[in-house]
Amino acid sequence: xxxxxxxxxxxxxxxxxxxxxxxxxxxxxxxxxxxxxxxxxxxxxxxxxxxxxxxxxxxxxxxxxxxxxxxxxxxxxxxxxxxxxxxxxxxxxxxxxxxxxxxxxxxxxxxxxxxxxxxxxxxxxxxxxxxxxxxxxxxxxxxxxxxxxxxxxxxx
Ligand code: NI
Numbered sequence: 001x002x003x004x005x006x007x008x009x010x011x012x013x014x015x016x017x018x019x020x021x022x023x024x025x026x027x028x029x030x031x032x033x034x035x036x037x038x039x040x041x042x043x044x045x046x047x048x049x050x051x052x053x054x055x056x057x058x059x060x061x062x063x064x065x066x067x068x069x070x071x072x073x074x075x076x077x078x079x080x081x082x083x084x085x086x087x088x089x090x091x092x093x094x095x096x097x098x099x100x101x102x103x104x105x106x107x108x109x110x111x112x113x114x115x116x117x118x119x120x121x122x123x124x125x126x127x128x129x130x131x132x133x134x135x136x137x138x139x140x141x142x143x144x145x146x147x148x149x150x151x152x153x154x155x156x
Contacts, residue, residue: 001118004101008121009092015125016088019049019132021147022139023084026077030142042138043080047073049131050084053124057091060108060120064094 002008023046031043040048051070058064067087074080104118115123136146146153 001116001122002104003118005095005099005104008104008118009096011125012088012091012121015128016084016091018147018149019128020081020085020088022132022135023050023077023081025139025144025147026081027142027144028075028077030139030144031073031077033138033142035138042135042142043073043077045131045135045138046077046080049128049135050080050087052127052131053091054087056110056120056124056127057095059110060115060117062094062098064091 002011026042026046031041031046033042034040047068048070050067054064054066055070058066064087067083068074074083099117104121105116107114107116108120109115110120110123132149136149139146
């Protein structure tokens, strides 16, 4: 788990940049793709990736402005990508201003359990990586170019 806010910020910057690269290639036509009738569409998944960290950070008491309503996906891919870009920058600024390394060890009620804030931050990153993996599969099925994640994508 993170010992310092700086460690989180570095991780957040790296991961949100990778996520941004994926969101930036989504097209409006691709947003209705889905794996099965029961699963999220590519657009719903992308919007979940954009909005979930704000929800969790707010639960932990960080005063962040939400990128948008989680239940109301913007109509365009561009709006989602822009919302993510603004939100990612905002998180870096707000957490650096509001929290100290000691805040990471403070415990909050998260989903009915007592989590140190460091665990919440780790869960946010893991949750994003998990859904981003799903997103890139849907992107391939939609014929979109998948960006490099941790190493070169197939086309490279
Ligand atoms: Ni999720």
